[in-house]
């Protein structure tokens with residue numbers, strides 16, 4: 001028979017990290033409350049026929065928000081489920097009082113339903129690091145529940161937990177009971193939590209003092225704002241500086257592999273296909289994987305350190321001006337990695353109006369699918385020079401500029417839309433719990449970044465492969481790759497060409513833009529395949545030099561950048577948006593509006609730069 005174990009606890013106490021450790025899955029973990037938004041199940045890696053169920057964190061069993069309400073109802077239903085054998089209640093020992101109130105409520109509910117509770121005192125590694133202690137035995141006595149010390153981060157205490165769940169721990173007492181708690185009202189439980197935390201919690205205010213000192217700096221009216229800009233600037237600069245050597249290595253590796261593989265392929269057609277469609281098309285896209293890695297890693301680092309929530313706080317006031325809230329910051333910045341997790345993260349915004357405005361903003365945030373396109377265009381059109389002794393790269397600054405432009409457009413849209421309604425400033429109050437500052441855990445960050453890359457390669461890779469093969473096929477026939485403009489692709493290009501001529505772009509770019517409506521990265525793959533066919537004998541040369549050789553002007557390059565910054569070109573984002581917002585019309589309206597705005601914006605910049613002589 002299968003059995004289920006419930007994992008519950010207040011927000012940000014480490015449930016999902018423990019869940020991942022016990023099941024081997026990879027739920028999102030980050031250092032701010034409200035990350036898990038759906039109940040998730042997974043099989044225990046080391047316990048047979050046992051499922052672990054991870055719940056979204058709630059502050060109490062008396063829900064205050066709609067989301068908490070759903071989580072609490074699901075927990076109550078879980079307690080009714082006969083397959084549920086145990087409830088694991090996780091507490092954060094560094095914030096004992098807050099965790100204990102919730103724990104007492106959970107123990108009360110479990111006592112009423114006859115389910116055994118095991119309290120897990122998490123984050124013991126942090127206490128140990130500061131030389132602090134909690135009296136877990138005393139706590140266990142008072143709670144009438146076993147309390148096990150663990151660290152979801154280091155894995156300490158996990159073997160003992162598994163022993164206990166297997167029923168192998170002979171020394172352990174039978175599950176204790178305290179029937180009295182079943183009738184205790186919440187007010188008394190709150191008082192108890194306070195007393196227990198004082199009596200058994202860690203002595204000294206070391207933890208609080210460090211946190212306050214750090215907040216004194218990061219939330220300071222002047223230094224805090226400055227630090228915010230420096231951190232954000234470094235984030236974008238790092239995408240260029242740190243990823244560059246790895247990108248060169250990928251490019252060199254692919255070139256080497258192509259030279260090795262292509263001669264082995266039989267027949268001229270096979271050789272051309274491998275070199276042009278596979279290596280030029282797919283290779284043009286794979287080169288950008290290191291940047292996705294760096295971006296995800298740096299954002300993960302900011303999330304895990306606790307800085308992200310401070311950034312949300314700093315941004316609350318400015319964001320209010322644009323009709324948003326500080327809570328929109330995290331979904332929007334997640335949107336810099338990918339719009340989809342950003343849209344999910346927007347669930348934590350209580351106000352439906354602000355949530356809708358955040359949905360409007362997220363697809364304009366410069367997501368990592370735009371990164372390959374931006375990198376390619378910037379490398380092709382912006383000189384690779386540096387200033388201040390190599391500290392500031394012009395290309396890095398251009399990347400910062402185009403990222404900033406996307407964010408600016410996002411805010412412009414929300415400002416305009418929010419002002420079109422009379423109740424602009426009236427809404428639910430802004431409440432955000434500040435998570436503690438912590439040193440990030442490097443290994444999970446690397447794993448997360450790697451998973452993002454893998455997801456990126458597999459999700460986009462399939463589409464890109466299909467599109468590049470089709471593009472190659474259309475470009476190669478009927479004349480065997482002799483003349484691209486006379487091919488079927490060339491004929492198709494003449495249809496779409498007139499649409500892109502006002503931007504100074506020839507039909508090849510028109511075709512690449514059309515294919516990129518499936519997913520933006522396809523743009524790079526399509527161009528790679530097309531230039532591959534065009535110069536079959538030397539197609540291993542990076543795409544950038546082909547673009548430079550095609551004599552496209554700076555004005556067209558900038559027009560392309562602007563178009564990609566604004567247009568909504570991602571089928572998956574539209575699907576998720578429709579589901580989360582509960583509206584089919586919204587993504588279609590956004591698609592049309594951002595598509596037209598992108599085109600007009602591109603046209604305007606093309607005219608302007610051409611006029612200025614670019």
Ligand SMILES: Nc1nc2c(ncn2[C@@H]2O[C@H](COP(=O)(O)OP(=O)(O)OP(=O)(O)O)[C@@H](O)[C@H]2O)c(=O)[nH]1
Nearest residue numbers: 012013014015016017030031034035036057152153
């Ligand atoms: N040092 C340390 N950090 C931990 C430990 N457990 C969790 N964390 C960190 O605490 C933060 C929150 O972890 P999550 O697993 O996302 O917390 P959660 O309870 O699932 O949070 P919600 O889903 O928002 O309710 C992350 O930054 C983790 O790396 C631990 O034992 N030690």
Ligand SMILES: [Mg+2]
Nearest residue numbers: 015016035036
């Ligand atoms: Mg979680």
